[in-house]
Amino acid sequence: MVRAVRIVSGLVLFTYVAMHLVNVAFGLSSIEAMDAARPYFMGLWTNPLGSLVLMAAFLAHFSLGLAAIYQRNTLRMSRTDAVQILASLLVVPLLTPHVVGTALAARYGIAPSFASLIPYFWIWAPEEGLRQVLLLAFLWIHGCVGVFTWARVQPWWSRAGAFLHPFAVAIPVLALLGFVSAGNEAIRALDAEPAIAADTASQADAYAMDEGETEYAAPAGEQRSRGEILAILSRVNWTVFSLYLVVVSAVLVARRVRLAGDRNTVRIAFAEGPDVTAPAGLSVLEIAEQRNVAIAHLCRGRARCGTCRVRLAGGDATLPHPTHEEAQTLARVGAAPGERLACQLRPGPGTLVVERVLAPYVRPGDLHRTHPAPLPAPAEGNAA
């Protein structure tokens, strides 16, 4: 259930970001093209229903992410996991000004357009442009890690995967190049018409008041002074940011409290690999990753793929029973009795001898072969 909510909400958000980026990529043509394409790409999300879905997806994904951090047993993780978590943590502070600005603009009846935003990002507030780029990078990296981790254990992946990777690169790259190209266009326009430049320069403050969504069509009754709006924006930003810091620290502290209990160690002997000692409570996969013992884990420890399964060959550590998800996956991949998923198995204190079932370099394509079994066996030795 949790897994399903996480991936569905993530996919919704990812689709939104992807469509937004494709829209930005039109900047390779011109700023007008961006604005012209805007209704087709963003219309789906700017209506009330779309906004509601988006908001719900964001909240669900955000809270599930915090829960996942709370449940982590160790903060020493694989590079991919670290990148994903850090990217997600950075997304919120980078995203706040954009969302709050848009919300405020909507509140005062200002319609956003690329024609006003691009000069703002490139000329009047380049730090905002930098922030957008960073936001895009982190968002996209986080999204890609999540989506591909989910997708590559799906049955259709072996057919579609090779074609989807280029898209994952092409969309943000084209969007960024479109952003650069549109920015250059805006700068050239400014250089070409110094009169307008002088005029717009005097209005720089106006752009700077929020994300720059200033059209001068705001109803007179709702209009407030710029300073006031700026102050509201800044206040809201800081409030959100501090709240966010508090929530994240609270989660980390709660996790620390949860883990404070066990201080026992477990000793794991990998067949054809080293013996390692680690604090109890970590999963076998986490322990292996920390000690450079390679275990295949295509789904990155989400109990989806079954490639991390290990054969238990002895030891006296207490082993928890398989969870529902683990049992399901084990049954699906046809694991022999005595095999468990390394990503889910959290041995208690004691010793444990495990043997890897699959080679560390299993490819996703190997999972869904028509004929079963001949997955590559583990390597002759391990170079850890």
Add this chain to the structure above:
Amino acid sequence: MLVRLAALLLALMLHPGFASAQVPPHLAQGAQTTSTETAAPAPSANDVQDLLRILGDQRVVDWLRSAAAAAAHTTVDEEGSTLRAAIQHRLAAARQRMGELTQAWSSFPLVPSVLAEAWRSQLSPAEALRSLTYVIIFLFVGGGLEWLFWQYFHPTLVRIEHTVPTTLMRRLSAAGARLFLQALAIAIFSIGSVGAFLAFAWPGFLERLVVNLLLGVIAVRALATLSRFLLAPVFPALRLVPLDDRLAPKLHRWNVFVAMVFVASLLISDTLDVLAPTASDAAQARSAALAVSVGLGATTALAVLAMIWSMTPRIMRDAAAPRFALGRLEPVAFRLLPVAQSLVVIIALLLWISGARELMWTVLIVGLFVPVTMLSRVMIDHFFDRAEEAAAAEDHRRDAEAQAHDATAALAAPGPAPGVADDATAPAHASPPSALVTGPGAERYAMYRPIVRRLVRFLLAIATLFALAAAWSTDIFVLAETPTLAGRIAKVAINVVAVLLLADLIWVWARTAIDRHLAGYVAPPPGEAPGPEARMATLLPLMRNILLVTILVIGGLTMLSSIGVNIAPLLAGAGIVGVAVGFGTQSLVRDIVSGIFFLVDDAFRVGEYVEIGNLRGTVESMSLRSMRVRHHRGAVHTIPFGELKSLTNYSRDWVILKLEFRVPFETDLKLVKKLVKQVGAELQADPNYGHYFLEPLKSQGVRRMEEFNMVVGVKFMARPGAQWVIRRDAYHKLRDAFEKNGIHFAQRNVKVEVLSDQPLPEQVREAVAGAAHAAIESRARHAPVRDEP
């Protein structure tokens, strides 16, 4: 070890941007020798168009031609005073540099304000932020492409990293494949980031700045990949240097750190050099830029020094110590090594600050040569050790398999199982499974080790020479083509070095091969006859000397000819002498050579019984020219090898002897067969020669019928050496057995029928018998009695 630090430094210094970054443009323009390396921004497209248009003009072309011709004349005229001019020029450059340094020192406090002013004039804060945005975007583009690459190739990389290579070749190719994949990824990253950047048009300074930042990232990544290739911090199986799991990651981190410092310094000073001339007060800005780049150079040197002092002593202690075998000097060497390295770095830094680039390079290159040579040697030893270990393990595995096979076979066979099994397992217990037990696999590496060492050392020496030449901006090959004295010397030097290299390689190879053969020879214990290896042992040193003389003569002649000495008369003289000596010693040479070939054929050994023509006997000794054969009756034949056409060896593998008995026609043949079998069993049980039998004594039945008897054949097959004794005893025992069982050998009895009724007197009877005997005797063919020992 130490060496690696230095090697890294060299790699860093060889970075193409170095030259332009180190020399401020005005100095480079002042010095004609280095003017090619000016770091000027690329001309715009319009300028190029203009230049092309101007070059299209015929008048301009004509003028350029005449000017070039005039310039050529002046160069020829100035040929004599080049050296003096160069010295003067260098002195002037040094003086100028000193002035600049003083100025830079005095303007040091102003550096921040001056540079900030120049920076602001080129780049508004908005533009600076924007350039950062650009850099991030283009890095993202490159990173995205690289990610895409890894999506397809990451499993391959993991497979390479997690498969333990078993042989040297596999180890090298695994490390190489890993480097290739990572280098490809970096190349894709560079193409993605720089390519995307170049797709847009940029204002000059911004372009330089962004390109510098992108190049910096790429350079650091490339250097880190190189370091990872050599050190393989996480995967000891792919490591190319003998470092353990603790030191390799540390050294790798140091390498990356130094690379970052170096690249950052390089890029900052390059950017400032571009920035300085555009400032309002250009002279002051230049001084400031110079001050900053001197500071950055010092920082880099400090980083290198920190690395040296942090890593060298540890590495020397841990990994490299037993390999250098310096004996008592070791502790001193350990303490002195970091000091020496530091001195090289500091001197290089000082030379660089004072603007003497050529001298700096010379110090660096010479300072690097020794440690790099040591490094290469250690690496080669490391490779060969690993390879030998792997080969020994492989041999061991194969032996174990063979033994297992034997053991199972032996168990399956009913008879001699226990004995065989014991024999088979005994060596397995005796030989430790670990390395350095040289099996046939490991041995083939031992031969190439010195050759590879020698080759690498030579290549390094040549590379050093070329590097020095490049540092002094001379191309050796171009120099060799010029008709000046230096050119001729260079030409001769190239030839001499090439000849020396080849001769040395051939000599090392031959000497290694010969020494290995000699080392395998064990002198026989006193009292035992030496085998054919003994003759090899006398021949090989001779061949080695002949080879040495040949190589020396050929090498010397080639060198003489390249120096310009006419060697034709020498050759002719040597040829005449050679022909004369050749005719004189023709038969001697033939003896020696055919002796070698008989040895190679393994036609005879000391102690064997041979027949040559009509001479027979036991081989007693061999000399270079002849062999000595002792007849069993004591005579000694000396036979030159050249006289040997063919040779019969009676002591090889097996002999068959056939014995014949004449028995009367009424003999029971079955009984004979039984008796022979019985005697055969007795003979085989004999402790003295029983083990010589290959096939026991057995009856061949009746071989032929004669007038008065039949001939029963008996034969046996034995190893050479005891056949005569066996024959003697066989006759003996068979006769006894036949006698005991009532079989009497047929005896020749002649019946003379006398056609007369009356009894003959005794006297006449004897006369008749004598006459008949004489008649028979005269008819019987006297076959030559075989003369056997």
